[in-house]
Amino acid sequence: MTLVLALVVLALLLPWGAAPAARRLAGVLPPREACAVLTGAAVLLAGGTVAALAGLFHVPFLAHLEHLPVSRVAAAWPAALPVAGAAGVVLAAQSVVVVRRWREQRSVLARAWASTADAVPEGDLLVVPSDAPDAFALPALRRRGGRVVVTQGMLRALGPAEREVLLAHERAHLTGRHHLMSVAAHLAAGVHPALRGLRPALDFHLERWADEEACASSGDRRLAAAAIARAALAGASAAREGGSRRLLLSVSTGPVPQRVEALLGPRPVRPVARSARAAVAGLLTLVAVSALSAPALAYGLHEYVEFAAEAVRGR
Template sequence: MHLAVYLPLVFPLLAAPAARPLADRLEPRLATWVLAAGAVVLAAGSTTVLGLLSLAGLVRIPLVAELAHLSPEVLQHDDPARTSVAVLAALLLVVVVVVGSRYLYRRVRAVCAAVLESACFPGQDPLVVMEEPAADAFAMPGLPGRIVVSTGMLATLDATEREILLAHERAHLRCHHYLFSAAAQLAATVNPLVRPLATQVFYTVERWADEAAVSANGDRRRVAVTVGKAALASKHSGGRRRLPAAALGLLGRVRRRDRLDAAGPVPRRVAALLSAKPTGGTWRAAAVSAYLTAAALCTVEAVHDLHELLERARGS
């Protein structure tokens, strides 16, 4: 194994400074794909390297080497990873597997609960009106998916604004935005260095749905007003209390400690809607693609190096 095996552990360091500019300057749909793919590729690469280093340390144990018919001398001579590094990698890998498994279990449970709850609503109409004075609206994945809107939210908006809200929620269902959010959050769980990418994915899926509402309505300013109006109504009426974990809505995802103070990055979205839709950024997406390709190739090279090391140790 060469020292290049450590590079996939270094690549995620650029996630933090790159996340916000990509989210702001790329077209929202492209930004969502780039950020979510980046989080997954970088997290997968770092996790794979931890596994490789752990395996390299494991086969250097004399008993394991003997059972696998490997030469300890070749392993000690050709493997640059120190025993201390292998032990640290193994400990980190255990943490990654535990926290990743816990998140995946909870996320699957949340989606299943949302699908079940969605199926329990009567009829096949995707729109469900909930008798509640608090202003609330969200889309729930399911078969069929549902758009749940409270009577408080409907009373706040006029007819045009209601159509904008529904167009936004339909975009969440049609484009399966919860899958992008779940994948990015899983990547951030196993590698906290990519958390800025996951945070921006929660923003870009809302921007993606905002632009879908603009396409349906044709008036960027009216969509911006609707987003701001719905956020203010939710804040003053105490909404967002029943939002399921797998759901997405017009107001975005609210961190638990911010429920009483804000309804997500609404001002940032409103500012984006009052500006022209981003159309450039092709070169940025290409640069990110090249970066992720390099990270993936380094990971593949590390796997190949370990395979060759084991073959040499077995053949000697």
């Protein structure tokens, strides 16, 4: 039973070390790879946490399958029922948080779509007749395909070439389905508190990914940097006022100065240094141990209950 408890502790504590490691690793990777690392770490670590808690919660159920009275399990392991009950409470709380976050996401999308009711469609664009400079990627909802939303105020604030950079940036969010990664990290953060820091980091790298796509489209890194800076500065007031849209990706998301500084430098490439490979291997090991500890926990609990059942039958 000591091994089982050790696996539980491992599954619940590993995210505290793996999440900072994922953020650090993402900082030395190109944006696309950084997003994959952060999203994968969030999903796997959250899944390992849920599986470990579910394994503990099912101890009484496993005893029932072995036709073993729960009282016998409690006699052999006095903490079994309290631990299973605590795991059930935590799972219920996690379910409530995740469902609330999912509903919040859908509500934000619905309100964002409603705000474009008077927009003028121009291909994949929705031009909103508003003087407030704003632009964001609006994911698909209820059979309506994703669109780039931009206000007339934002279009007037930028020159023709800068507009193309802005639109390419927002289109990159839609074609790359970046909102799915952002939502996955947002939901995972509701499972384990250690994962809360992954969402802001992921959103920053998603913006960097879109910045690089826009830069590749324009072919001019300085133009792209200037366009991103001007659009973010113009849309800063709309970003502050649009608190209900914080779950949507826009050109103003994340620390803009860092994004502009990155665009003024060379295009990022995948690192080949030994230290980078060691960091990747270390993170993958942490995440893999967290993810695999849950099945190992379930197997250990099952074997323990079977052993207890055989001991009872032998009496």
